[in-house]
Amino acid sequence: xxxxxxxxxxxxxxxxxxxxxxxxxxxxxxxxxxxxxxxxxxxxxxxxxxxxxxxxxxxxxxxxxxxxxxxxxxxxxxxxxxxxxxxxxxxxxxxxxxxxxxxxxxxxx
Numbered sequence: 838x839x840x841x842x843x844x845x846x847x848x849x850x851x852x853x854x855x856x857x858x859x860x861x862x863x864x865x866x867x868x869x870x871x872x873x874x875x876x877x878x879x880x881x882x883x884x885x886x887x888x889x890x891x892x893x894x895x896x897x898x899x900x901x902x903x904x905x906x907x908x909x910x911x912x913x914x915x916x917x918x919x920x921x922x923x924x925x926x927x928x929x930x931x932x933x934x935x936x937x938x939x940x941x942x943x944x945x946x
Contacts, residue, residue, distance in 0.1 A: 843871075847881040848888050850941050854896040857922045858939035859931055861900045868941035875900075883909045895919055902934030 850865050862875035862882070871877070878897070883906065885892040895918040899905040907915040907929065916926045925932040 840877075843869075843874075843877060844881040844884060844888075847878050848885060848892045850945075851882070851885070851892050851894060851897060852890065853941070853945065854893060854939050857924060857937070859896050859898050859902070859919070859924065859934070859937050860939045860941060861898060863900050864938075864940050864942065865897065868945065879906060882906050893918075896922075896939075898931055898934075902931035904929045904931070 846869055847865055850868060851860075854860055862878040863872075865878045866872055866874045882892075882894040882897050885894045886909070894906065895910065895915045897906065904915050904919075904926065907913075909915075910918075916929070919926055919931065924937060931937060
């Protein structure tokens with residue numbers, strides 16, 4: 838798997854996540870046909886800071902709605918970005934995660 842093409846594929850999917858919704862690393866991996874590569878999706882998110890057009894990486898969380906990538910944003914930036922879109926976060930976890938979950942496999946038919 839070519840890492841740069843994989844990252845570009847991930848970024849294309851993440852750019853489609855609507856404001857006020859979140860998805861998981863695993864859901865993106867599954868949509869891309871690489872189920873089990875959620876960690877690689879995480880690496881892509883960690884490297885997305887300089888991608889153009891910008892990637893809304895703050896909308897990607899772990900399968901339980903935890904802000905597992907917040908270290909890459911510094912401080913509470915990830916939480917603040919989510920809350921600016923109307924997403925409630927408590928103890929580093931998206932509230933109402935199931936209702937806010939955006940599944941690319943279902944949404945991008």
